[in-house]
Amino acid sequence: MTNIPETGRTPRVQIRLVIIQVLVCSLLLTLGGRLWYLQIRNGHEYADAAKNNHVQRVVQPAVRGSVLDARGVPIADNETRLVVSASRTELMKIKDRGKAVLTRLAGVLDMKPQDVMDKVRLCDSQTPKPCWNGSPYQPIPVTLEATTQQALQIRERPEDFPGITAEPTAVRRYPAPGAARAAQVLGYLSPVTDEEIQKAKDTDSPHLRSDQVGRSGLERTYDKELRGKAAVTSYEVDNLGRVMGQTESDPGVAGSTLVTSIDARVQAVAEYELQQAMKTVRNETDNITGRKYEADSGAVVVMETKTGRVVAMASQPDYDPNAWVGGISGSDYATLTSKNSNYPLLNRAIQGQAPAGSIFKVVSASAAVRAGYDFDDKYNCSASYNMGGRSFANFESKGHGPITLGDALKFSCNTVFYALGHKEWQRDGGLEPKKDAHDWFYRTAREFGFGSETGIDLPNEVTGRIPDRQWKKSFWEANKASWCKQGKKGGTYVEQIAYENCLEGNQLKAFDSINFAIGQGDVLVTPIQMATAYSAISNGGTLHDPTVGKAVISPDGKIEVIKPKPHGMLPIDAQTISNLDKGLRSVVEPGGTAAWRFGGWPLDKIPMRAKTGTAQVYGKQTTSWLATYTDDFAIVMTISQAGTGSGASGPAVRNIYNAMYGLDMEGNQDLKKALLPAPQAELPEVQPDGTIEAPTITPYVPPSPKDVPALAGPPAPPPGRQD
Known part of the structure; x- marks a missing residue:
C-alpha cells in the first residue's frame, strides 16, 4: 500500500494555533484594560463603595448589677426610662454640624437650645460642665426623663431629627431606702473614655464605647463585676445600609449583684x-x-x-x-466641687x-x-x-x-x-x-x-x-525653702514657727x-x-x-x-x-x-x-x-x-x-x-x-x-x- 504524504494538514493546524494565540492575547489585553480601568481610572470610586460595604456592630449594653444591703434591700439598682440620645458622629455630617437639629430637639424636650448643645459637646481642660467625657462615637444622652409624647414626636419625624434616638433604656438609680443615701459609699457612674478603652483593650475586662464605669465608691471597686458584658451582634451591610447577613453574635452577660454588709x-x-x-x-x-x-x-x-x-x-x-x-448638670457639678459646699464628694470616713x-x-x-x-x-x-x-x-x-x-x-x-x-x-x-x-x-x-x-x-x-523622726526629716527637706522664705524671727506666730522650722524643722x-x-x-x-x-x-x-x-x-x-x-x-x-x-x-x-x-x-x-x-x-x-x-x-x-x-x-x-x-x-x-x-x-x-x-x-x-x-x-x- 502506497503512503500518501499529509502536506495539506500542517498549514491548517498552524493557522488554527495562530488564531487561538490572537484570541488569547486579545482576551488578555481586554482583561488588562478592564483591570486598569477599574483599579486605576475609577479605582477611588470603587474603593469608596467598598468602604461602605462593611461590618456594623450593634451593641446592647448589659444591665448593670444591683448593689444590695445585708438583708437584700437595693441601695443601687436600675429602672427603665425613655432616653433621648444624640449621635455626635451623625450630627457632624450635617452642614451646620447639627445646630438646627438640636434646636428643634430642645423645643420638643422643653429645654433651652444651649443646654442641649452643652450636653453633646466634648469635655476638655477648657470646657466647663456640663459636657460629654465619654467616647465621641457613642450616643450621648440628652435627657433620661422624656415623656411618651416627646419620644413619639422624635420617632415619627426621623427626617427632622437625624442622629437622634428615643428609646427605653435601663438607667442607674439610687433609691435611698428609708432615706439611707450612702452617697460616698456607693459612688457614681460616668461614660468610659477613649483612654480607658485603650488601656483595658488587652485585659480580661475590655470596655465598649457604650459602657458606663464606676468613678468612686463601690461602683468603682466592683465595676468589673457589676458591669457585666454587653451583647454584640455584627452585621455585614452595604453602602445603603442594607443588611447583607449576620457575621457574628455574642449574647453578653448581665452584671452580677453585689451584696454589702451595709444595713x-x-x-x-x-x-x-x-x-x-x-x-x-x-x-x-x-x-x-x-x-x-x-x-x-x-x-x-x-x-x-x-x-x-x-x-x-x-x-x-x-x-x-x-x-x-x-x-451631671453644670450647677450640680459646681456645687459638688465647690469650696463653699465643703466638697461633699469626699468620703470623710476614709x-x-x-x-x-x-x-x-x-x-x-x-x-x-x-x-x-x-x-x-x-x-x-x-x-x-x-x-x-x-x-x-x-x-x-x-x-x-x-x-x-x-x-x-x-x-x-x-x-x-x-x-x-x-x-x-x-x-x-x-x-x-x-x-x-x-x-x-x-x-x-x-x-x-x-x-x-x-x-x-x-x-x-x-x-x-x-x-x-523619718517623717520630720522628709517633711523638712520638702518645705525648708518655703519656711526660710516665710519665716521671721520675732514675727507673727506663723512667721516665728516658719523661722524655727527653717532652722531645725528636721529635729x-x-x-x-x-x-x-x-x-x-x-x-x-x-x-x-x-x-x-x-x-x-x-x-x-x-x-x-x-x-x-x-x-x-x-x-x-x-x-x-x-x-x-x-x-x-x-x-x-x-x-x-x-x-x-x-x-x-x-x-x-x-x-x-x-x-x-x-x-x-x-x-x-x-x-x-x-x-x-x-x-x-x-x-x-x-x-x-x-x-x-x-x-x-x-x-x-x-x-x-x-x-x-x-x-x-x-x-x-x-x-x-x-x-x-x-x-x-x-x-x-x-x-x-x-x-x-x-x-x-x-x-x-x-x-x-x-x-x-x-x-x-x-x-x-x-x-x-x-x-x-x-x-x-x-x-x-x-x-x-x-x-
Whole structure:
C-alpha cells in the first residue's frame, strides 16, 4: 500500500494555533484594560463603595448589677426610662454640624437650645460642665426623663431629627431606702473614655464605647463585676445600609449583684444622727472663740468588731448620687466641687484627716507598757506639766493626783501622757537620738495601723500621718525653702514657727513627743483607722481589712463570698488588751468623761466601752471625737469644729446604739424594735434565677425630745468631764 504524504494538514493546524494565540492575547489585553480601568481610572470610586460595604456592630449594653444591703434591700439598682440620645458622629455630617437639629430637639424636650448643645459637646481642660467625657462615637444622652409624647414626636419625624434616638433604656438609680443615701459609699457612674478603652483593650475586662464605669465608691471597686458584658451582634451591610447577613453574635452577660454588709436601716440612723448632731451643736457657743460652732463636716463608722465588716458609713456634707445619672448638670457639678459646699464628694470616713485628740491615748498607754511602765502603777495627774519653761495644761487645768493608766483613760488625763511621752523621748536620746532608739510611741502607733491604709474595699483611702523622726526629716527637706522664705524671727506666730522650722524643722523635739502622746501636733488619723483599731481591742487584738462588699452573686445564682481578711495583730499582749478594755469601760461609768452621755446604759447586759476626744487644730475650733465599742460593734464619730467629744458626738452615738439594740434612755430593751442587736451573718436568700426578694424598710423615726431628756437640751456636764 502506497503512503500518501499529509502536506495539506500542517498549514491548517498552524493557522488554527495562530488564531487561538490572537484570541488569547486579545482576551488578555481586554482583561488588562478592564483591570486598569477599574483599579486605576475609577479605582477611588470603587474603593469608596467598598468602604461602605462593611461590618456594623450593634451593641446592647448589659444591665448593670444591683448593689444590695445585708438583708437584700437595693441601695443601687436600675429602672427603665425613655432616653433621648444624640449621635455626635451623625450630627457632624450635617452642614451646620447639627445646630438646627438640636434646636428643634430642645423645643420638643422643653429645654433651652444651649443646654442641649452643652450636653453633646466634648469635655476638655477648657470646657466647663456640663459636657460629654465619654467616647465621641457613642450616643450621648440628652435627657433620661422624656415623656411618651416627646419620644413619639422624635420617632415619627426621623427626617427632622437625624442622629437622634428615643428609646427605653435601663438607667442607674439610687433609691435611698428609708432615706439611707450612702452617697460616698456607693459612688457614681460616668461614660468610659477613649483612654480607658485603650488601656483595658488587652485585659480580661475590655470596655465598649457604650459602657458606663464606676468613678468612686463601690461602683468603682466592683465595676468589673457589676458591669457585666454587653451583647454584640455584627452585621455585614452595604453602602445603603442594607443588611447583607449576620457575621457574628455574642449574647453578653448581665452584671452580677453585689451584696454589702451595709444595713440600710442602721445607715439611715447614722446619717440622720450625724447630721442632727451637727445642726444641734451649731446653735451652741464655743467658750474659746465666743462664736457659734461651725460644725462644717463630720463622719461616722459602724463596724462589726469581729470581722471588720462595715454596717454603716456616713459622711457630711453628702449629696444625691442620682445627680450623676445621665450626665451631671453644670450647677450640680459646681456645687459638688465647690469650696463653699465643703466638697461633699469626699468620703470623710476614709479621706477625712484630723488630729486624734484623746482617743489616741489607747495607743500611748500601750506604748508605755511596751516601754516597761506598769499599767497599774501610779502616775501623777497634775493640773499641768512643765517642760523647758513651757507649761502644758491638763484639760480644764484639773488634776487628779496619782492614778493608774486605766484611770488616765477614764479621766482623760493629759499630763500623765505628757510625762510618759517626754521621758521616752529623753530615753531615746532627745535631739541626738541613739542608734538603737526604740521610739515606742511612734512604733506602736504604726503597728496599730496608723500612718497607713486599712485596706478597705473603697477607692482613694488616705493614710493619715505619724510624724516620727523619718517623717520630720522628709517633711523638712520638702518645705525648708518655703519656711526660710516665710519665716521671721520675732514675727507673727506663723512667721516665728516658719523661722524655727527653717532652722531645725528636721529635729524631733521634746514638745513633738509630748503632743504626740495625746494625739496632737502633726499626727493625723481617719475615722476608719480608729474604728479598725478599737474593733481590734474589742475582739482580742486582730486588725481586719474593713470591708463593705460581702458577696458577689452572678446572674445564674452562683455566690462568691467576700471573706473577712485580717492584716495583723495589735502589738500588745492579752493582759494589756484586757487592761485597756477595763479602762475604756470606766469612761462610761460614774466619773468617766462619757458617763453623762451613757446614763442608764445596761452595762450588765451589753458591755459598753468608750473614749472621748477633743482635738485642737490651728486656726479652727476643736474637733469632736468619740470612739466606742460593744462585744459586737464599734462606732466612731467625728465632727470638725464642734467642740468636745462627749458634748457634740455623744448623743448621736448613743441614739445609734439605742436604735440597733432596741433600747430606750433608761436602758430597757425591746428586741422587736431592735434594728440589729447582733451582726447579720446570713446572706439574703437567693432565688433559682439569681434574684433576691427584698424586705421592706421604713424610714427612721428619731426619738422625740420629750422622751429623751438629754436631747431636749443637753445637761451641763460635770467639770472636767467633756474631753
